[in-house]
Amino acid sequence: MMKLRSKRFCTASTFRLPSFVTGCNKKIKVADDHHNDIVPLSEIKWELRPGGMLVQRREIPALPTFTRDQTITVRVSTVSQFHDISIQPTSTFGELKMILSMVTGLEAREQRLLFKGKERDDCEYLHMVGVGDKDKVLLLEDPAITERKLHGLAASQPISV
Numbered sequence: 001m002m003k004l005r006s007k008r009f010c011t012a013s014t015f016r017l018p019s020f021v022t023g024c025n026k027k028i029k030v031a032d033d034h035h036n037d038i039v040p041l042s043e044i045k046w047e048l049r050p051g052g053m054l055v056q057r058r059e060i061p062a063l064p065t066f067t068r069d070q071t072i073t074v075r076v077s078t079v080s081q082f083h084d085i086s087i088q089p090t091s092t093f094g095e096l097k098m099i100l101s102m103v104t105g106l107e108a109r110e111q112r113l114l115f116k117g118k119e120r121d122d123c124e125y126l127h128m129v130g131v132g133d134k135d136k137v138l139l140l141e142d143p144a145i146t147e148r149k150l151h152g153l154a155a156s157q158p159i160s161v
Helices: 093-104 143-156
Strands: 029-031 038-040 046-048 054-056 072-077 082-087 111-115 135-141
Touching (some): 093 111, 093 135, 135 143
Parallel strands (some): 072 135
Antiparallel strands (some): 029 038, 046 054, 111 135
């Protein structure tokens, strides 16, 4: 049985580039994924993963943080009109429905809000779903409740012959 030796790219205290890189001129350039620029090989930051894989270190951009006084403007569009609503990004769709009930006259339970083609629940937060400043939300009237209203009105009216 033959025993194969694995090549080591780094040791515990020092980092060595592979021989095909160290034997080349230092003017080797590699495309950087973040900026699509060409950067010298010496400027690239490397990291050793727990499995032993040598990879280029990635900078993870920070997620936007919201302050208490920050508001976003959401354009809520119905079939025939639209409303620009200023609301905090950490609000829920249920809170947006309450504001819309004052503006449109529809009760919150009669409203269906759609964002990016999906109906959103009342407990979902705007910023968690991805609603940002000047984004559009579609407001539809729930057809089941509208039908119940019509049946209720028809039942309450006496039939005249």
